[in-house]
Amino acid sequence: MREGLTADGAGLAGDRVVAVGSAARILVAATARALRGADCADLGHPGPLSRFTGAPEPVRRAAAARTAGRVALTAGQTAEVDAGRVARWFVDQYPRRRYPGVLFGSPHGAAAHLAVALGVPWLPAGFEMSAHWAQGAVDRPRAALDHGAALAARLLAGNPDLHLRQVHCPASRGALAGATVSFAARWRRLPTAYRRFLTDRLEPGAPLLLILDGRTWPVLDSAPGHSFQVGCPGSGLDPVDLHPDSPVLRQVLRSTGADGTRWSPPEVSEPPRPAEHGVESGFDLTVQEWATSHRHPVHRVLVPEPAVLSAATADLYRGWLRAAGKTGNRLVVECGRLIDPWQVVRAGMVPYWCENATRRSVAGVEWWLAGSEPFSSVDVLPEPPGLRSPAVAGLPQWLAVAGFGRRRRALDRTAARGYPVSSVPTRRATEVLRAQPYDLPTPPPMTVAVALEGLRDSGAEQGLLVC
Template sequence: MPKVPVGLTAADAGLAGDRVVAVGSTARVLVAATARALRGDDCADLGHPTPLSRFTGAPEPVRRAAAARAVGRVALTPAQTAEVDAERVARWIVAQYPHRRWPAVVLGSPHGAAAHLAVALGTPWLPAGFELTVHWNRGAVDRPQAALDHGAALATRLLAGNPDVHVRQVHCPASRGALTGATVALAVRWRTLPAAYRRFLADRLDPGAPVLLLHDARTWPLLDDGRGHSFQVGCPASGLDPVDFHPDAPALRQVLRAAGGDGRHWTPPQVTTPQGDAEHGVESGFDQAAQEWTGRTGHPLHRVRVPHPDALSAAVADLYRGWLRRGGKTGNRLVVECGRLLDPWQVLRAGLVPYWCENATRRRVEAVEWWLASSEPFSSVDVLPEPPGVRSPALAGLPQWLAVAGFGRRRRALDRGCARGYPVSSVPTRRATEVLRNQPYDLPVPPRLGMADALDALRAGGSHQGLLVS
C-alpha cells in the first residue's frame, strides 16, 4: 500500500508544508487519517511515543520542562515565520489524497466527525485553515499581553508574504498548559480558496459533484487589530467560559498554578469584539469564494453550521448507525474517540459507529453521556480517552469516562493504555489503530453514502441540537 507523502518541497525558497503545520494539530491529523482511509489504510504510522511518556510520574516542574523541550524541537523559529507560504501548505494538503476523481468534497472547520463523514461519502476533507507554533524565548504562561506583543510581530512577518490569510493567535494555558509560555499558537485561516484548492476542485471532482462546507459557529471574545491579526485569551476547547479567564477567577488560578504561572501577573488585553468567531471558524471570504466557484462551475454547495462539536458528533454517529444497518450490519457497536485518537479506516473495517469527542473536558464527555442515554442501546462501547497532557479543573476524570463505557450492554471497555497516566500522559494517534485492530472484521463496507442521504440524516439527527443544514 503506498504511503501518504510526508512533505512537499517547492523549487523556490521556503518551508515544506509538513514543516509548517503544527505536529499533532487537529487539522493535520484529520487530513492524514482521511487520506489513509480513502486509500484503504489505517493510522498505524501516525504519531510516535513522545519523551513525555517517561515523565508521567515526575514532579510538575520536571514534566513542564520536558514538554517545553519537546515542543521546541518541532516549533518554528520567529525568523521562519517569514518563510511560511500558505499556498504551499494547501498544495501539501491536497497532495496527500489519491490522484483520482471524487464524487464530492468536504471543506471547512476541523472536526473528527467531519473526517468520518467524508470517508462514508468516499470524499476528501480539506481544512479552511491550519495551525502552527512558533518559539517564544523568555515567554511566560501568565503574561498574555507579552504574548500578544510577540505574536503581533510574528503575524506581521507571516502576513507580509501571505496577504490572503487571517492569523488568529490563541493564548490558552487551560488547553496548552506550560507550552503556552514556550511557544505562540497561531491559527492561519484562508480568506479565499487557495489556488491549490481551486485546481483540486476543478480537476478532481466529478461533473456536478457537491461541495459540503462545515462551519464551527462557536464564538469567543477577541482583540482584532483589523490588519489580519487577532488575539484571544482562552478558547472553547478549554472547557471553560470566557469569564473563567478573568484575573479573579478561581479556575484561572488553578490552571496557572498547574502550568507554572502566577495569577498575580495575569493582565489580559482589552477585547474589541465581545463575540467574534473562535479560532476554528471559517473566514467569510473563504465561504464567499466557495460560493462563487460552485455557482460558476455548476457544483451544488451545501453548508452545515455547527453550534458546538457535540451536535455534529451525535448527528454523524446516528448517520453511521443508519448507514450500517442499510448495509446489512447491526450498527450496535460503538467506539467513542477523543481528540487525535481516531482511525476512520478501522471504524469502517469493523462496522463500528463512531462518536468523536473534541477533547477530554467534562462538557464534551457529558454530551456523549446524554446522547447515549437518549439513543437505542449499544451492545458494546469502546472508549479511547485522549490524555490532554495538562491539568485543568475542566477535565473529565476517569470515573466519568468509565460511566460512558458503562452504557454497553455486553462489552464495556475503557482503553488501559489511554488511562495509564491520565490526564498528564501523552498517547499517539496510532494507539487508536492498535485498539481498533482487535475488533472483529465486519466486511464488506456498505455502499458509499450519497450526499443527499447524508444531508437528510444530518438534518434529522442534528436539528434538535442546533445543527443548521442548508
C-alpha cells in the same frame, strides 16, 4: 508523515509549517489514508511526556517546553511560510482520482468520518502553527500579544490571503503557552491549490459541503490580518473563567507553575466573534463563486457545538450500517487525535468523536448515549491532554461512558495509564480498533443526499443547521 508528499515551490515544506498534532494535520492524514484503504498505524509516536508520567510537575513542564521548542517555527522561519505550499501539501495527500464531492471547513473528527463514508476528501479552511517565544511566560498574555504581533507581521508579509488568530490559552496548552505562541491561520479565499484540485478531481456536478464551527469567543483585533484571543472554547472553560479574579484561572495557572497575580489580559471591547476554528467569510464566498461558475451545488453545515455534529454523524453511521445489513450496535468513542476512520468502517462500528477530554466534551457523549437506542458494546479511547485542569474529565466520567455498553464495556487501559498527564500516539486508536472483529464487506458509499437528510433529521433539534 511520509516523505515526498510536499509539492515543489518556495518556502518551508507543509509538514514543517503545520503544527504537529494539530487537528487539521491529523484529520487530513486520517481521511487520506482511509480513502487509500489504509489505517493510521504510521501516525504519531509516543510523546516525550510518556517518559515523565511519574515525574514531578516542574520536570514534566520543562520537558514539554523543550519538546515544543524543537518543533516550533523560529522567528526567521515565520518569514518563509508559504500558505500556498501548505494547501498543496494537503491536497497532495489524497489519491489521484475523481471524487463524487468534497468536504471543506472547520476541523472536526466527525467530518473526517463523514468524508470517508461518502468516499470524498476533507480539506481544512485553515491550519495551526506554533512559533518560538524564548522569553515567554504563561501568565503574561499582553507580552504574548506583543510577541505574536511581530511574528504575525512577518507571516502576513508573504501571505496576505491569511488571517492569523493568535490563541493564548493556559487551560488547553498548559506550560506550552509560555514557550510558544499559537496561531490558527485561516484562508480568506479559496487557495489556488484547492481550486486546481476541485477542477481536476471532482466529478461533473459533484457537491461541495462546508462545515462551519459556529462557536464564538471574545476577540481583540491587533492589526489587519491579526487578531488575539485569551482562552478558547476547546479548553472547557468560559470567557468569564479567564478573568483575573477567577478561582478557576488561579487553579489553571498554578498547575502550569505560573503566578496568578501577574495575569493581566488585554481589554476586549468588541462583541464575541467566531472562535479560532471558524471559517473566514471570504473563504465561504469564494467557494460559492467557484461552485457557481463550475456548476457544482454547495451545502453548508453550521455546527453550534462539536457534540452536535458528533451525535448526528453517529446516528447517520448507524443507519448507514443497518441499511447494509449490519447491526450498528457497536460503538467506539474516539477523542482528539485518537481516530482511525478506516478501521471504524472495516469493523462496522459507529463512531462518536469527542473534541478533547474536557468534562463538557465527555458530557456530550453521555447525554447522547442516554437518549439513544442501547449499544451492545462501547469502546472508549480517552486521549490524555498531557496537563491538569479543572475542566478535564476524570477517569470515572470516561468509565461511565463505557458503562452504557450492554455486553462489552471497554476503556483503553493504555490511554488511561498515567491519565491525564501522559500522552499516547494517534496510532493507539488503530491498535485498539485492529483488535475488533472484521465486519466485511464494507457498506457501499453513502450519497450526499442521504447524508444531508440524516444530518437534518438528527441534528435539527440540537441546533445543527443544514442548508
